[in-house]
Amino acid sequence: MEPTDRSDTAPDTVSRLLDFLRRYSRERLDSRRMDERRAFPTSLIPDLAAQGLFGLQIPQEHQGLGLSNSDALRVVTQLGAIDANLFILLGVHNTLGIPPIKYFAKDHVKQAVLPQVAQGRALITSAISEPGAGSNVRAVQARAQRLADGSYVINGNKQWISLGADATYVNVFARLTDENGQDQGITGFLVDSSTPGFIGGPEVLTLGLKAVPQNSLEFEDLRVPADAMLGKEGKGLHAAKEAFMRGRVTLAAGGLGAMMRSLELAERFARRRQVATGNLAENGRIHQILAESVAATQAVEALVRHIGVRMDSGEKVPEELFFAAKISGCELMWKVIDRSVQMLGARGYVDTNVLGQFFRDYRLLRIFEGSTEAITVYLGMQMLASPQRVLSVLDEFDASPQVQELAAGVAKLASSRTADVQSQHVLASVVGELTCWTILAGLTSQYQYRSDMNQYTAAWVEQKLADRLRTAEQGTPFVELPTVDAIARHIEGYETSIGDVEQRRPGNQNELDAMLRRH
Structure with a gap:
């Protein structure tokens, strides 16, 4: 079922913010210089503060903009398309910093602190x-x-x-x-x-x-x-969870902007580049890569928008959707950026062509708010404990019969039993990933008749789910892993091949992390 958008944010507020950010990007922002100097220009924070960008969802009574969740995510997507540093600065402040105060602080503390942070006078x-x-x-x-x-x-x-x-x-x-x-x-x-x-x-x-x-x-x-x-x-987990869950969909929204910008650059290049087979965009494999990348972007966009609308409706959003946004959103984002760099060839590796910096900056999103591997296993463990939850995630959507049948296969896989803890973690990882694809398949299938691109996206996501499910079914029972000690002994033997090459420059900031040193 498609939720009703009950956002009551004034449209002109959001339009003003988007127009400002686009103009600011064109006329004032220098991402390359920020990267080289490892710092924001002194004018940036007051410039952003003057537009209210540090108080996106702080109530107007506390001098914030009071945006709905949907509209705040639209602004975040715009930030992600412009610069990762800008996106993370405002994302951390608005998403990780403000909600614990907004929802859990004493009233007089809110009255004292929220106006300061809304106006950008305090981060x-x-x-x-x-x-x-x-x-x-x-x-x-x-x-x-x-x-x-x-x-x-x-x-x-x-x-x-x-x-x-x-x-x-x-x-x-x-x-x-x-x-x-x-x-x-x-x-x-x-x-x-x-x-x-x-x-x-x-x-x-x-x-x-x-x-x-x-x-x-x-x-x-x-x-x-x-x-x-x-x-x-003793209830701090509630405040931390509020920040983390919002942070996960925020990362997906910012990553969505990066996907759109990356594909914009990749498509421009492909349409203008001539190769041995003719126009690059007309090359069958490049055509396929572009289509799949657009489908991935559209699937993430649908999920981000769905979560925003559900949050605005006042309904409880299942945590599986937030995990899917973080896992699928950030993993698909990384694949789109990587493929865009590859499509540009040597130009993709040139640091001044945007995508090189995107490649470095957005890599962190696969780690932020829980690494992909860790939270995929966590999500999968929830499904292993209650396999029918895989089916219940489709209650959110008008999923096609084919998707429902595939979801039943995922639930059956989640009912499998493993011989040891390590194999259970592997199974949980597989089921966690399949749960994410099930959510995307259910969501995109209900929109498939809106356009040719929607139809392709729904078919592509469904095929991904089917392929991964088939591979998982064929891959069980799991191949027995070497012991942790056996792996460690083998890797320690690499020193005989490469020797001791640890750099020992002076200064604490330049030292190798203690957990990575030889001794």
Whole structure:
């Protein structure tokens, strides 16, 4: 069933934002210079703030724009088409930073903080990841202790925090203990970064997204008042999950913009390039690649729009859709960008031709908000625990009988039994991926008669689902894997072939990560 769009955002607000961003991109933005300098120009944040872009979904009573989810995702898609750094700057602030305050902070805290962040006078982010805990919030080891006067003291470390050292406010998630040392569960706190004990670490030198700072953070006896708590004690997972789920569809929306821009460049080149077989775009294989890439883009666009409309309708959106947006959206995005680079040939590898920087910058989306492999296994494990959930995801759509039949095959596969934990993880990965394709197939099949391109997209997605299901069925039972120790011993033997080649330049920022060193 297609949800009803109940967005009440004024159309002229969104049009104004899109027009501004397009004009700003043409006249003021220099992505290459930001990349080289590893920094935003000093004028960028006030320029964006003047348009309200730091308060996309903050209510107007708190000086935000109050956009609907659908319209905010439209703006994010536009940002993704322009520059990944711009997209992540505003995406982190609006999606990871603001929702925990908007939905879980005390009213007087909202009144004090939201106008600041809406106007861009203060940046905000969330600190969840740690050296030993990425998207698995339950593994957080940072500690918060409740004191007798009701305040809290936080100690610990965070890592890979976007905007971490530059943000005025940071939502910190830590494991709470009471006055007696009893574990009270993960709890969220709004922390002012000027508070004594808040230590911003050095900026990580990343492969891409060089203008967006990624920092480690340290908390040394950092004391916050009782009203800094987000939600209730031990209930921080609710606030973290709110940010993560919104973040996952936001990544898909930004990646969608990158897909559109990449294909725009690839198609221009293909139509103008003459090769031995004639016009490049008329080459059968290139024609096929372009068609498949457009189908992938259209499928992601349909899913992003569907989630936005469902969120605006006030209905609960199944978490499977958010996972599918992150997994399928970011994986298909990466394939489209990679294929676009390839289609441009040598020009694709030239760093000033946009796609080279896209290739570096957007690679991170396959890791952000949980790596593809980790969350695909997680999604698959949910399906293995209840195989009928595979079928229930189609309740969202008017899926064709063929798609329903394929979904039944996925549910049957999810009912399989494995001999050991490792094989179960492999099966979960397969089922998780198939669940994503089932969602895309159900969604695109209900739109297939709208146009020739919709019909092709629906057929392409259905074929992908069928092919992957057939491969999975033929691949079980699983080939027994070598032991973890056997693999490690084999890889350690590579040193006899390549020797010790670790670079030992001075300076902490240039050192190889401790988890990657020989000893």
